[in-house]
Amino acid sequence: MKPASFDYVRPKTVAEASVALGRKGVNTAAIAGGQSLIPMLNLRVAFADLLVDLSRLDDLKVVTRSPDSIWIGALTTHAAIEDGKVPDLFNGLLKRVAGQISYRAVRNHGTIGGSVALADPAADWPCCLIALGATVRVVGRNGVRVQPVSEFVRGQYETTLSAGDIVMGFDVPTPSVPTRWGFSKVARKSGAFAQSIAIATALGRSGRVNVVLGAAGPKPRALRTVAEELEGGKSGDELRPAIEADLAQVAPGADDYQKRMHTATVLRAIRDMRTQ
Amino acid sequence: MADHPPADGWIGASLLRKEDARHLLGHGMFVADIRMPGLQDIAFVRSQMAHANVRQIVKPPEAAASVFTLADLGPIAILEAGPELAAHRHSPYPPLADGRVRYAGQTIAACMAPTRAEAEDLADRVTAELEELPAVVDCVAAMLPDSPRLFEHWPDNAFITGNVTEGDPPALQAAPVRLRRKFRMNRQATVSLECRGVLAYWDHRNDELTVHLSTQGGHVMRIAIAQSLGLPEHKVRVIAPDVGGGFGGKNRIMPEDIAVCAIAMKVGHPVRWIEDRREHLIASVHARDHTYDLTISADRDGTLLGVEGDVYIDAGAYSLWPTGSFMEASMASRNLTGPYRIRHLKLNTFTVATNKAPMGPYRGVARPGACFAIERLVDEVARELGREPFDLRRQNIVTAAELPYRTAAGMRLDTGDYVQALDTARDMIDLPAIRKRQEVGESDGRAIGVGFAFYTEQSGHGTVEWVKRKSRVVPGYESANARMLPDGSVIIHVGVQNHGQGHETTLSQIAAHELSIDPSRIAIKYGDTATAPFGFGTFASRSIVFSGGAVARASRMLIDKLKRIGAHLMQTDPANVRIEGGEVHGPSGSVGFAEIAYAANVRQEHLPAGMDPLLDVTATYEPTETGGVFAYGTHAAVVAVDPDTGTLEILDYVVTEDCGTMINPLIVDGQVQGGIAQGIGTALYEEIPYDEIGQPLATTFGDYMVPCAPEIPTVRMAHIVTPAQATEYGVKGLGEGGAIAPPAVLANAVADAFRKIGASFNETPLTPRRVSEAVARARRARDDAA
Amino acid sequence: MTAITIDLNGVRIADDVEPRQSLADFLRERCGLTATHLGCEHGACGACTVVVDGKATRSCLSLAVMSDGRVVLTLEGLRNDQIMDILRRQFHECHALQCGFCTPGMLIMARDILQRHQSPDANTVRHELSGQICRCTGYANIVKAVVAAGKDLAAAQAHALAGALAEAEALIQAEVQARVDDQVRAQEDAPPKPGTE
């Protein structure tokens, strides 16, 4: 189980990296933590002629706070977030999500940028960042663009990234009132990818509510009807019809079991949010 | 884990393991750790299709000499595998495909290069033109007349069919309670953490083929290698270095082994193949894959009367040498009465060829399936009669007074107290407390269930049993060669193969006990056909019984000679001496082993006249009763289940078990806990599904779930010790027991959680989906009925 | 081929490697350090765990080229490590290994756990050991060994701390005494102030 041959460069700047990644006629791939890419290369289900190592670009490691948002550089590792090295202005949600992704040795290297760039429908960060209304900043040959993560992720392993694009990081709007949240996940075993993942967030006691479901369709999606009903004061089993309606939208292919499971994770995330 | 009282001798002492030090320092030596000048790696081209004719194999012209097809390997004898029964059909399994491939993953060509990565590059450049044939993937449908065939000259797809009839099955028709249930235990892999591996080269100095092989039994593998390659056995040396787990998966000769040996003979430098995890999951030994369609009969008072029905074993595409997988069906059916007084039995068994990887043994062999089926049936009868399942078990189980007991299927359950095992487990798990807790209900919406299962583990079976099974190789004995060196230290070579069981420790304890010296003065050696006496290896819970017995006998032979020499040196009669503390004591003084051993090896002028020099003896051993001794036990578990997601948490797991005398309780506990972890894997996590065209769907650990620390509870254990009568020290084997009962106990526990709605959990692994769907089905049925 | 330099178990290694070579294969095949095992090569078993720049790392999911300039520790390099010594003893005493194949990765991960958690309880250890597959032991004794090692380590550290404190106090005492002595001596030695007699 060894990868096919490839070349390797380790550019010193983001600009150099972008140029390397954009080389015409060459199948290039960025590598950050390598925790998703290397297994795929090892299994020879992914191939590259040239690997562009982003892992030492300091510009991608920045974590800063502004009055109304927090910037998380793409190379921030799951472990760094788990260890609280990123100010968690969301009442511990980031730590909670980070700490249960895969296993510690993987978290030490896997990055939030790589996770979102890969856009595995069952991955944790896309779901979480969408729930928090984050935007992603991408640098490419055509300059810089900023996009909501919910639009950046287009489908299963599909994003708006094109050749030469690099994810710089994420701007996550910080709430003026304390966030309440609930996180619920079904996986076949500890550290395995989710079969269903739901994150519910609310701004303060009565503020805006967001419920996002992952691993159910090609990408994590907000459950809008559920959010409205929640804002309208419904709770518990009263929400089932709304969940059913939203599932028809976001997980049209789901069979009975999947519907039951997704409904359960959504309800549990909401319950946990409410009890915070 | 259990608390053990301190032992006053070496038997029963929790001696810390001798094996540990090297592994703790990273000095273990596994096949992939061996470095040799000129070593090259092999990667295999494997079939992408489940069933196909191989039209053509196109080698890249620039590297043709490094690509080997069957024709390039030279003449290879294809060994007949499976039982020696005319009715068992031969399924020739070549090391590389001949004209046909019969499962996805079958080896087609071997590619050699200086590194594994380059060998894989080469394999990617080989084209195998395949003409797809219809695949057979369902073993029950495979027996229908219009099913496609794996082997054209076979009249159907069965390797072998059989039946077991005992008592008066037709009388069961009139039984007041008759329940028919179907059970499935799905296909899985054996998953030793070290995958398989083989490194071979022609050793010019010794003029022999040296094969480093990750195997459970080097001597038996040598027979196959020599026969396949047409070499005399003295020109083949098999060395098993450290072996990183086997569990049955390393106890068959595999096509890659033969291919690598054949290539080594061609190329003149060392070559190796190190199996990777994907290869392991798709093409190593597969296991279980049992389907049962059974009817149990009982009286209204709960007396179990009989079991009838069909047992299907999906054995994959080929029989693996030596024994194939025929034992699955025979052992499953012969164990289907469990420990119960069930006197009527009528079972039809089908061992069926399908386009899947060949099946081999895996810890527990057949019994996890049989235990699952019968223990689930007992619970189903209890539910039907509105009885506490525990009570029904207790009512029907063979009592201590009835032992030894011949089961309807002819197994001789020897010693123990089965009722005590049941009762102790019930008390440990506190059944009444759980029943109370269930009445209250859980605040988190989960359902709590408690399950019991009883297992017996035939172990240490010898000639009679293996001959009955028509085994090609009859592992009816083990051997030990014991040598006392001039300084009085001892080396004992044995024919079993330690791959985690701790033989270096336990066998030295036995020798220490017999020789009255410290185990640190005794080295146990194994794993090299050049030095070990012939033996069969480690499998079937046999090592402590057989090898332990052989070591005991060899030690006693040494003692006998030590006494005679000692007596001579003290000028007394051998009848007047005794052994203690590494010395021979006479009426007036003593002489140490070192002095005696020095005389025997180096200063033979001190020996009695006419006595041969050396303290070097070889013993073989077989227990007095060769049908096997039966370890047994009760498992009980409490689970909490979420009906919507189907996720399950094990809240408590207890075991009461009896493996006879324990040589080393620490190691016993480790085997029990480890076996249970694997059983939990079978019960809840591990599965290799195939799609309708025969593609395996779990080819990495991303899909194949191996439980980790959060998934496996620390098991609470109690030991009952009933020494076996037929073995040295009263030991029984125990390696497999832990793995037998978990599927049964966990399915019973989940079923108990939902007994009010009558949900059935009859298929393993009990994935969240299966659990939730079973609950939903039962709820629908209840609502429809209402 | 790409040139790399790695501080491996305290030794500077310079080599040319194929970019595709994993750190695991570099350690095993080029450097002959075979304590690091491969059980899956896709990140799921933990047998290959090593320490890179102080962090537990799957060496099957790192490329040798990416480890250029890093400090890498394998089990071979942790022979004289205090935590590893304690772990080795507890693994031995608790019977936390059978075939030994998972053991090097387990030890590295256990050490990492003890560096991040002071005297962790069994639940913490279980959670943190997730992703380290042991096929033989059923984990119970591994968990037990790590918990026990955590306690031993805390005791050793407390002991060392107490020792260090005592030592420091003794030093301070000595220092104070010395100063007092100095002062006394200074006073004694001081020439009498004029006019005081």
Ligand SMILES: Cc1cc2nc3c(=O)[nH]c(=O)nc-3n(C[C@H](O)[C@H](O)[C@H](O)COP(=O)(O)OP(=O)(O)OC[C@H]3O[C@@H](n4cnc5c(N)ncnc54)[C@H](O)[C@@H]3O)c2cc1C
């Ligand atoms: C055993 C195992 C279990 C796992 N379980 C989970 C899980 O439960 N949940 C979960 O969410 N994840 C899981 N992961 C994945 C893990 O979180 C990865 O770390 C993450 O998905 C990718 O991050 P990375 O930095 O390792 O990316 P890499 O592997 O380096 O890259 C992944 C992809 O993103 C691209 N990329 C990376 N960084 C950038 C960038 N800055 N700009 C543009 N493109 C970029 C790469 O080209 C590549 O295509 C698991 C991984 C393993 C090995």
Ligand code: FES
């Ligand atoms: S070999 Fe690296 S995690 Fe399994």
Ligand code: FES
């Ligand atoms: S001891 Fe064998 S895998 Fe852990």
